[in-house]
Amino acid sequence: MALATLLGKDLRILRRSPVLVGLLIVYPIAIAVLIGLALSSSPALPRVAFLNEIPPSQATIQLGSEKINTTRYERELFQAIQPVPVSSVAQALDDVRDGSTIAALIIPPELPEELASAAQTAYVKVIYNGNAVNQSLVETAIESKLAQANGLLAAQLSQVADSYIDLLLTGGNLHFLGNTYDVLGLVRARTMLAAIADALPASSPLRARIDIVESFAQIAVSHLGGSKRVIGAVAAPIAVRQQVLSGRRTPLSNYAVAVAVAVSLMFVCILLASGMLALEREENTLERLRRGLVGAGVLLAEKALLGALVGMAVSFAMLCGIGLFVPLGWGRAELWLLAMAAGGLAFAALGVAMGSLVREVRAASLLALLVSLPLVFLALVPAASVSPALYDVIRAVSAIFPFKAALEALDAAVNQSQPSLAAALAHLLALIVGFGALARLALRP
Amino acid sequence: MASLEARGLSKRFGDRVAVRDVSFALGRGEVLAIIGPNGAGKTTLLSMLAGGLEPSSGELRLPPSRGIGWVPQKTAVYSKLSVAENLLLFARLEGIADADAAVDGMLEQTGLRDRAGDEVGTLSGGNRQRVNIAIGLISDPAVLLLDEPTSALDPRQRARLWQFVNARVAAGTSVVFATHDIAEAERYAGQLLVLADGEMLFAGSPADLGAAERESDLERAFVAFLAERGH
Numbered sequence: 001m002a003l004a005t006l007l008g009k010d011l012r013i014l015r016r017s018p019v020l021v022g023l024l025i026v027y028p029i030a031i032a033v034l035i036g037l038a039l040s041s042s043p044a045l046p047r048v049a050f051l052n053e054i055p056p057s058q059a060t061i062q063l064g065s066e067k068i069n070t071t072r073y074e075r076e077l078f079q080a081i082q083p084v085p086v087s088s089v090a091q092a093l094d095d096v097r098d099g100s101t102i103a104a105l106i107i108p109p110e111l112p113e114e115l116a117s118a119a120q121t122a123y124v125k126v127i128y129n130g131n132a133v134n135q136s137l138v139e140t141a142i143e144s145k146l147a148q149a150n151g152l153l154a155a156q157l158s159q160v161a162d163s164y165i166d167l168l169l170t171g172g173n174l175h176f177l178g179n180t181y182d183v184l185g186l187v188r189a190r191t192m193l194a195a196i197a198d199a200l201p202a203s204s205p206l207r208a209r210i211d212i213v214e215s216f217a218q219i220a221v222s223h224l225g226g227s228k229r230v231i232g233a234v235a236a237p238i239a240v241r242q243q244v245l246s247g248r249r250t251p252l253s254n255y256a257v258a259v260a261v262a263v264s265l266m267f268v269c270i271l272l273a274s275g276m277l278a279l280e281r282e283e284n285t286l287e288r289l290r291r292g293l294v295g296a297g298v299l300l301a302e303k304a305l306l307g308a309l310v311g312m313a314v315s316f317a318m319l320c321g322i323g324l325f326v327p328l329g330w331g332r333a334e335l336w337l338l339a340m341a342a343g344g345l346a347f348a349a350l351g352v353a354m355g356s357l358v359r360e361v362r363a364a365s366l367l368a369l370l371v372s373l374p375l376v377f378l379a380l381v382p383a384a385s386v387s388p389a390l391y392d393v394i395r396a397v398s399a400i401f402p403f404k405a406a407l408e409a410l411d412a413a414v415n416q417s418q419p420s421l422a423a424a425l426a427h428l429l430a431l432i433v434g435f436g437a438l439a440r441l442a443l444r445p
Numbered sequence: 446m447a448s449l450e451a452r453g454l455s456k457r458f459g460d461r462v463a464v465r466d467v468s469f470a471l472g473r474g475e476v477l478a479i480i481g482p483n484g485a486g487k488t489t490l491l492s493m494l495a496g497g498l499e500p501s502s503g504e505l506r507l508p509p510s511r512g513i514g515w516v517p518q519k520t521a522v523y524s525k526l527s528v529a530e531n532l533l534l535f536a537r538l539e540g541i542a543d544a545d546a547a548v549d550g551m552l553e554q555t556g557l558r559d560r561a562g563d564e565v566g567t568l569s570g571g572n573r574q575r576v577n578i579a580i581g582l583i584s585d586p587a588v589l590l591l592d593e594p595t596s597a598l599d600p601r602q603r604a605r606l607w608q609f610v611n612a613r614v615a616a617g618t619s620v621v622f623a624t625h626d627i628a629e630a631e632r633y634a635g636q637l638l639v640l641a642d643g644e645m646l647f648a649g650s651p652a653d654l655g656a657a658e659r660e661s662d663l664e665r666a667f668v669a670f671l672a673e674r675g676h
Contacts, residue, residue: 001537002538005534005537005538006538009523009526009530009534012525012526012530013523013525013526016525016526016564017525283521283522283523283524284517284519284520284521285521285522285523287492287497287517287521288515288517288521288535288580289538290497291495291496291497291515292496292497293535293538293539294538
């Protein structure tokens with residue numbers, strides 16, 4: 001009864017705070033639209049100044065009987081960047097310096113020659129500018145596409161090597177510097193040697209020596225065929241076959257949805273629960289309520305419920321908005337609500353624990369932001385990016401705050417990922433009890 | 446029969462004694478003023494009487510049927526709710542059977558009917574204090590506790606407040622109030638209780654305190670009384 005009365009009172013107060021209500025309505029819509037657009041549209045490519053110094057007449061190089069057109073590898077690179085053509089190295093540098101492009105990619109004129117020589121590594125030049133994140137973005141994009149281009153080139157070089165081996169084995173015409181040469185080939189050489197040996201008298205001393213050469217030809221024929229497979233393997237020594245050990249892997253875009261919803265749920269629940277409890281102190285009504293009218297447990301439960309209810313409404317609206325852009329499993333909507341309710345209550349329990357420690361709404365908001373923002377970043381740190389010992393510490397810290405558990409619950413509910421929803425809900429329940437007890441302790445008179 | 450009786454009330458916060466061994470009895474329709482320097486323990490004593498603080502020791506007796514109304518020093522109202530909504534909220538939390546009728550009656554008594562729909566945050570300090578007191582009285586308590594009720598009011602607002610409180614006293618409500626205003630204590634209280642450093646130094650009428658110091662001016666008598674006892 002007292003809980004319902006207080007809840008009605010707080011909802012009425014919220015309704016009369018137009019800025020806050022406006023924020024609660026506009027925030028999920030704006031975030032949902034932004035995330036939806038970000039996930040449903042192609043990523044923008046980094047603008048990179050591009051200078052190809054290879055004369056068009058030298059764009060195609062001859063390697064044996066194969067012709068390799070280097071412009072094909074330009075196209076490969078352009079899948080990762082937005083090229084801004086420039087006419088000189090100076091202009092490329094200017095563009096990078098004034099920020100109109102975040103990098104410059106220069107293909108030097110000697111590249112075809114270096115490739116054709118097959119004796120040295122050919123280089124392209126990349127000039128970076130901008131902040132570390134931009135540099136890293138361009139570096140990763142260019143290096144990954146260069147790796148693909150290298151792979152394609154290696155495959156072509158492998159074909160050239162194959163054709164030389166075939167020529168050595170079976171013979172044929174070799175075109176070189178405008179001349180055509182008839183290459184005998186090891187198979188034909190061995191046949192001819194066998195015929196010569198047969199024609200010699202049995203007592204001829206040449207016969208034994210020809211037998212040695214013939215058996216060498218036989219060994220060469222047998223093993224040169226195998227070397228083609230070795231060259232093929234060198235072109236692509238390692239390929240990846242993926243296997244996920246347990247559960248269902250969440251696509252990055254769907255994981256981003258779970259992160260966005262968890263962040264919204266966290267902010268609304270923590271800020272509202274802590275703020276509304278601090279408001280009771282700020283308006284001096286806490287003392288009045290605690291004078292036998294409302295028990296501390298009821299008061300804390302009411303604030304937690306308020307935060308969780310509003311947080312759920314905002315997050316659900318946000319998820320519905322994102323659903324307009326990204327396909328979501330609507331058949332699991334009841335699990336979304338379950339995860340949101342548990343996550344919302346855990347965040348709100350943390351909020352009331354904070355709200356019971358401070359006397360003003362502003363202090364509560366500041367504390368909520370100071371505590372929750374770093375926890376989001378900690379919870380999103382990938383295991384492989386830090387040392388195992390540091391990751392253990394991060395995991396322990398993340399485990400005693402609700403964000404990671406709420407994210408896991410939402411990811412499991414929305415994307416059916418691992419760990420299971422039940423495990424995440426149990427974790428959240430423990431946090432609700434823990435932070436509830438902490439708030440009760442802090443609210444002692 | 447006493448409306449409110451305290452025997453040997455004490456409150457400790459750790460090693461610090463905030464209130465030590467306070468005893469008094471207050472009859473129906475009587476007014477008791479608690480006076481003393483800052484930090485004397487006035488608010489702590491009122492909080493114990495109101496039920497907001499558990500006494501460390503001592504005994505408190507209240508009439509069984511009707512409770513205590515408490516008006517804290519700072520206005521404890523929701524500024525985003527209207528006058529009527531504030532009264533209705535606390536009437537419901539007090540468990541009053543006909544909360545609407547109680548609100549209606551209180552709006553009439555406090556003269557706030559015209560402002561019933563106004564948000565409390567838009568009211569003057571005086572009207573806000575009237576709402577604060579009205580909430581304390583919404584359950585028609587046997588005893589009303591007021592913590593420095595007029596400290597933020599101008600003389601005209603003070604007079605109107607006491608007019609209202611005296612009407613309740615005339616109707617049989619007992620009143621305990623803490624104040625720094627000795628003239629106010631002399632004017633409205635039949636009994637005085639002097640506290641200093643948590644200790645009860647005097648209990649009696651204002652006239653008794655003046656007589657004890659052979660001083661007709663109560664404020665001078667009060668200051669001399671404290672000075673003699675090292676405060």
